[in-house]
Amino acid sequence: MSTGTSIAGITLFALVIFLIYKSRESEKEKETQLKVEKFLENYRTVNPTRYTYKELKKITSRFKHRLGQGGYRSVFRGKLFNGIPVAVKMLEHLKGNEQEFINEVATIGRIHHFHIVRLLGFCSEGNRRALIYDSSHRQLSWEKLRKIAFGVARGVEYLHQGCNQRILHFDIKPHNILLDHNFQPKISDFGLAKLCSKDISFVSLTAARGTSGYIAPELFSRNFGEISYKSDVYSYGMMLLEMVGCRKNNDPAVEIQSQIYFPEWIYNRMRQGQKLCFDFQEDGDEGIARKLAIVALWCIQWNPTERPSMPIVLQMLEADLQCLEIPPMPFVSADVEA
Incomplete structure (x- = not known):
């Protein structure tokens, strides 16, 4: 068997492995999205407003003002279309973050207290997850x-x-x-x-x-x-x-x-x-x-x-x-x- 044939065979094998891997990743992604959507359906009575990712970019002026970053999340300053100032927490697409998203919405859905933040909205579109809270920023005595x-x-x-x-x-x-x-x-x-x-x-x-x-x-x-x-x-x-x-x-x-x-x-x-x-x-x-x-x-x-x-x-x-x-x-x- 010639060297060229061997290289072609190895390349084909690697391609097959890559396609199998991508296929499995795609299936996992679909399972994750279905899990989140099923959760949101069950919690629809307590859910805040759902926003698209396009709307999220407008709310944050295309993520212009970063307030903080930690772990696998970043927080940006924003303003809703009615003028209410908000903080938008973006969850990076990493394994386990769908559970953090679910935990957040489920926990806040149970809580009603003056000193617990109110979740005004969220985004769940494809592999993008975001949570939107009311917020303001001023000097403090x-x-x-x-x-x-x-x-x-x-x-x-x-x-x-x-x-x-x-x-x-x-x-x-x-x-x-x-x-x-x-x-x-x-x-x-x-x-x-x-x-x-x-x-x-x-x-x-x-x-x-x-x-x-x-x-x-x-x-x-x-x-x-x-x-x-x-x-x-x-x-x-x-x-x-x-x-x-x-x-x-x-x-x-x-x-x-x-x-x-x-x-x-x-x-x-x-x-x-x-x-x-x-x-x-x-x-x-x-x-x-x-x-x-x-x-x-x-x-x-x-x-x-x-x-x-x-x-x-x-x-x-x-x-x-x-x-x-x-x-x-x-x-x-x-x-x-x-």
């Missing part, structure tokens, strides 16, 4: 930050206590807190959420869920404790510290070595009674910052049993600053001077 922190805490409390089933969010972070035109916070992004009975104290997961920097230690190792609603409390605390510091909690770009890990820096300053040295404009601003920081440091205790529940967090946020105790050091210290 310390008093508004305090109200936002309280509103988010009320929202998380509702997820844990106010529904027929307990909802563990597993991805509380700044990017998932949207603000309406009155600065009222709305918790969004339920793609990683898990529903469980209120009678169950702990839950089991096959893998860690959430975003790096906000994931509770027990999600990585059971040596820190069991996974429960206290995992959301930890994420809330890390988010609260970022609100106070107006920066990432772990930022290698910070010039001063002792300020790289913000939770440790702010803990050391507060333990030593030093000023926080932030941009305070009004009387009482530093008191608000200190209160938020104390609550946050309680929430990020490594041992889940030492973290407060969300009802206790709400009580702490409403209490006088003088009534709040600085918690034990919530992490392993690097022994760096503040």
Whole structure:
């Protein structure tokens, strides 16, 4: 057999394998689309407005303004045809994202609360998936930050206590807190959420869920404790510290070595009674910052049993600053001077 014939045979074989692979991928894609469409049909009574991808491009001005990106999703600023400002979350076409899309719509369909984001619309066209939330973007004072922190805490409390089933969010972070035109916070992004009975104290997961920097230690190792609603409390605390510091909690770009890990820096300053040295404009601003920081440091205790529940967090946020105790050091210290 000649060399040319051998090469032709190998090429033909490779082509056949490629066609079989593409055929199977096409079948999987059809199955995924049917799964999503069947779900949407079953949930048609609670579904928000469905938009085409062409309409989505108009809403986002062809995806001109990106608000954030994480995991396999990107969030863009947009405006509905009636002028309502929105945030549009695009899910990349990767295995498993159809389940995140289904989880999101199904979970929000069960929830009706002032501090939980309202899903205004969605897009499911071919392999494109998008979710559309109400949103607005403005400058915030310390008093508004305090109200936002309280509103988010009320929202998380509702997820844990106010529904027929307990909802563990597993991805509380700044990017998932949207603000309406009155600065009222709305918790969004339920793609990683898990529903469980209120009678169950702990839950089991096959893998860690959430975003790096906000994931509770027990999600990585059971040596820190069991996974429960206290995992959301930890994420809330890390988010609260970022609100106070107006920066990432772990930022290698910070010039001063002792300020790289913000939770440790702010803990050391507060333990030593030093000023926080932030941009305070009004009387009482530093008191608000200190209160938020104390609550946050309680929430990020490594041992889940030492973290407060969300009802206790709400009580702490409403209490006088003088009534709040600085918690034990919530992490392993690097022994760096503040």
